[in-house]
Amino acid sequence: MLEKIQNVLRTHLDNETLEITAATTFEELDLDSLDLVELVMSLEDEFGIGIEVEETLVTVGDLVRLIEGLL
Numbered sequence: 001m002l003e004k005i006q007n008v009l010r011t012h013l014d015n016e017t018l019e020i021t022a023a024t025t026f027e028e029l030d031l032d033s034l035d036l037v038e039l040v041m042s043l044e045d046e047f048g049i050g051i052e053v054e055e056t057l058v059t060v061g062d063l064v065r066l067i068e069g070l071l
Helices: 002-012 033-047 060-070
Strands: none
Touching (some): 002 060, 033 060
């Protein structure tokens, strides 16, 4: 799951060599709220689910756990 999200993030950020771990924060990736919404829409399409953007989403790992809970 982490690998799929990493790939979507790298594509979204147009940086295929970007180092992303579960502990990486969205702030470290310079994602603002609009970027996060666009990312979530891409992930919804990728996994065929609906994702509610929550304030508790701080790291990539938070996003992984949220998506795993929805699948």
